[in-house]
Amino acid sequence: MKIIISLLVVACFVLSCQEEQKEEKEQEVSRLEIDNSTNKVGLSKDIKFIPLNPARGDKAPQAGAIYGNIRKDVATGYIGKFKNGFSSPPHIHNITYRAIVMNGELHNADEKAPKMWMTTGSIWTQPKGQSHITAAQGENAMAYIEIDSGPYLVKHEGEAFESDEKPINMHASNVIYLGKSESKLIGENCDAKIAYVWEKKNGENGYLLKLPTGFKGNVYSEGSIFFGIIISGKVAYTMPDSGKIIGLDQGSHFESKTKAIHDISTNEESLVYIRTNARFMIE
Structure with a gap:
């Protein structure tokens, strides 16, 4: 009986080691020279900006796509620019987005929530269908914003709907x-x-x-x-x-x-x- 138990322990140990080695091997990233590289760069000076909400034109924040297109059903990453003192009316979006503050200070929450100004490196998410406002202060306030699908639409708060997602506001000091x-x-x-x-x-x-x-x-x-x-x-x-x-x-x-x-x-x-x-x- 002792021999059987010992063999089982050894077998479990070997399998455990094999699994760990497999996991480590899967986690390794190749450092070999790359043939036919697909490396590219994109410069900020080449980004073209359009109104985030066409209905508000120049009064709306401006959106400049790094990849994708906010008007189409594709994954998109874009820069949102906000004028100093900007504050939106309550509204919703048809899709969820996540964002990272780049410049200035931004606030994104329920209309009645106290202001929590998020600085560079802060992170927030906005669930689809949830009414909220967005506000900005500081010169050249902007954020990197990302969606998994589109188009990105701005709608009246009266069209709000529930989803199983919850918002996240994380100040840079808490990252x-x-x-x-x-x-x-x-x-x-x-x-x-x-x-x-x-x-x-x-x-x-x-x-x-x-x-x-x-x-x-x-x-x-x-x-x-x-x-x-x-x-x-x-x-x-x-x-x-x-x-x-x-x-x-x-x-x-x-x-x-x-x-x-x-x-x-x-x-x-x-x-x-x-x-x-x-x-x-x-x-």
């Missing part, structure tokens, strides 16, 4: 960043930090990377979806084929559609939002 000793996505010699923002059942994820001044390293990605949007600061990006260095300021981005190596560096602390559908690692 928790993990370092190399706490996250497997950060290399052992890397001083970058990461915050886990959201996760979907289909494997898509959102993260915030905090890069220190003087950072120089690589982001190894494997997803068919991979976007790195500059939320604040500036990032120097080296193109893999030509070796050309391109400066990416706030609102600019880098992307890829296959396995890729993103060579980045900074001269100031920078915040980068990552959206992807596969594992990645920064070293």
Whole structure:
């Protein structure tokens, strides 16, 4: 009996080790040289802005798509610009969105809620169908906003409806960043930090990377979806084929559609939002 129990314990231990090794292997990100890279960059100066709510024209916040199209049924990431002192009437949206403050201070909540001004790096989500207002203060107030499908519509609060989603407002001071000793996505010699923002059942994820001044390293990605949007600061990006260095300021981005190596560096602390559908690692 003792021999049988011992064998069972050993077998369980071996299976456990095999599972751990399998998990670690699955979590590894390829560092091989990439042929036929799909690396691209997009510059903030090339973003074209349109009224977020066509009915209000220039009085409405302005929306500039980084990818996708807010008028179509596609996943879209865009920059929303708000004038100092802007405050919307109560309204709803037909779809849920998530947002990260880039500049200024933004408030997004129920009409009767006290103001909670969110600063750069703050995160909020707005469930579809729920009545709310959005307000802004400060020059050049703007946010990165993301939807999984469209079109993005603004409707009267009288059309409000219930969903199973709840809103989230998280001030930047409450966002928790993990370092190399706490996250497997950060290399052992890397001083970058990461915050886990959201996760979907289909494997898509959102993260915030905090890069220190003087950072120089690589982001190894494997997803068919991979976007790195500059939320604040500036990032120097080296193109893999030509070796050309391109400066990416706030609102600019880098992307890829296959396995890729993103060579980045900074001269100031920078915040980068990552959206992807596969594992990645920064070293």
